[in-house]
Amino acid sequence: MSGTHAHTVAYVRETMLPEQDPPLTEAGAIKWMRENLFSGWLNNILTILSIFVIYSVLSHIVPWFYNSIWNAGSLSECREIRDATIGSDASSACFAVISDRWQQLLFGFYASEAYWRPVLALVLFLVAMGPILFESVPRKLLWYTAASPFILFWLLWGGSIWGPIAVAAGFAVGWGAFVGVSLFAGTLLAVIAAILVPILYWMFLAGPIAGGLHSIIPIGITFIESDDFGGFMLSFIIGISGIILSLPLGILLALGRQSDMFIINKVSVAFIEVIRGVPLIVWLFTASLLLNYFLPPGTNFDLMLRVIIMVTLFSAAYIAEVVRGGLAALPKGQYEAADALGLDYWKSMRLIVLPQALKISIPGIVNTFIGLFKDTTLVVFIGLLDPIGLSGAIRASTDWNGIYWELFVFIGLLFFVCCFSMGQYSIFLERKLRREHR
């Protein structure tokens, strides 16, 4: 073979070429950059422009963070330290304000020897949320979840342990009334009794019972007034209470709006439209200012409780509309199928309709929750000292007057952590519940 070729062609390669890397411009980072960043003259200009913008932003922020000062007693001390160590024209963050006042930003005026209580309450709260948020957690924990509101209330506000127990007993009383009445009367009467009896119990019996038990067996921790609550703890309590209370209320409102019963339907529609049509700040002013005129002077209607109620109602109206969207997205056949199975209204809702409708509504619901959580900072306008309010109060001390960004960076970080976790959980839930396209 080689003989024949030797006459016709000058050179024949007899071994394989070793494998080579692709040319530099066609591989790796360079290829990626050529394709994505520098693929034409317009893109080149835009890329360079963007890099310049990013650089000029970072060149201000990075030294500011890098030079930050964490140990100082006041802003002027911060500036002295900076002048001594870095030079007077360098930009430098004075995070000393955070190390000086972080307790206040987190807990407000809560007694410092009792800081363990909100921290423990947070841990207990997260444990209580476990069985609701994740399937893998043992179901028996749900009993603890049901008890946790009373435990958390007692931990945060303190006082006699018998107060929350006496209030919790009201639910047992209601259940007892339901069972007792249903023995000799209809279900409707039993339901009415189950609602009325506990209310009467709470109004007239719970207080004396708690007082009596406390005088016999005094167990309790120091009572801390709502006025002392502040900082991120306040935002968290208002936000979480609002979130937890508004979901069931919102679902009921959504069902009410779809109901065929005239009064329930109209009341739900009116409630949703009125609450939703007025800005939250107006409701907060109503809670803090207007209610005062109607209540007798000296009435201890806690401002924080009023705010929680208003925030809950406000968010419930939004949740109702989000859930209604989910209900509307469900094919009519699902409702008819539930009816065909002979399920009553509540069963068909609980077993067929709501699981599907709520799944569709998850992103909207979580969106509303995140919005609600951030809206809690509006309470600053009615004089509650949430983190934003406290940043103003901290700035009003002569030590820290003139400090802005450090406080806002810290507060922003706290809120971001919470809201981002909520968003991530919503994505997790959506993935877990995905039924199509498997």
Added chain:
Amino acid sequence: MKKTLFLGALTVAGFASAASAATLDDVKARGNLNCGVTTGLTGFAAPDANGVWEGFDVGVCRAVAAAVFGDPTAVEFTPTTGQTRFTALASGEIDMLARNTTWTFSRDVDLKFEFTGINYYDGQGFMVPRGLGVSSAKDLDGATVCIQTGTTTELNLADFFRANNISYEPVPIETNAEAQQQYLAGACDVYTTDASGLAATRATFENPGDHVVLPEIISKEPLGPLVRHGDHEWGDIVRWSLNALIAAEELGVTSANIDELAKGTNNPEINRLLGTEGNLGEMLGLSADWALNAIKAGGNYGELFEKNIGENTPIGLARGLNAQWKDGGLLYSPPFR
């Protein structure tokens, strides 16, 4: 608590008009004074790192609490904003308001409050960068002015410029904090607000020497504590607690020598003030040593001033109008007789 709240809701109509006639009895029954302050104003009211409120207005609250209970810490401070302060007082949520509030006709008459005195004579001033080379507010023709919206300062400013026939361009801002940033960033040539606020703001700048407060004061801003109309006994207690602080400075009674003087002096007015002579405390419905306690709470007026906003603090305000009448100021307490 749940119970009171429920009953409260039920008895809405019944009690709404009875805006508690005897505040003193309520305060005594409660065991502490509810005092409305700002949510934070340098030198006048701000919580320290331990959450204890401090400041010049706070000092007035503490003096009243000390006069009633003998204990300056028997105060519950309620932070109020510009919007919530008057409702909080009118509704009985607070017993008195000490929140650098300007005494005006309409607030006194129309809003049905009673100003019980003046604890700080303020006035609106201007601050400009030294580099601008302005020495009088009348040279500010055509300047951009940072001004808080919705306050009396806004109206005063318009009046002043119109009266002097010069023009200005307003830069509306919401809060003092925002104003500082805008002014430092050069968004406006001039910042105008109460002179005490200007001094406090200037003290926080990196180079306070680069900024000057112009000599013109263009408005009267008498700031004082106030109570509800209709309860004169309570109003008297607040009024005379403040007067006791002012009179104490005039008579040379300080927190340092008060215990010595309380044993009795040759000056009958000091004796009446401190309760060793006469029965002034009884007339107010308080103990004989009410003024003694009020003065001991934070010192006399001059001591309070020096400690919170005086020349040795970063704010560095001179006494000016707030000096005793003998020293050319406006402080003049009626006699304790």
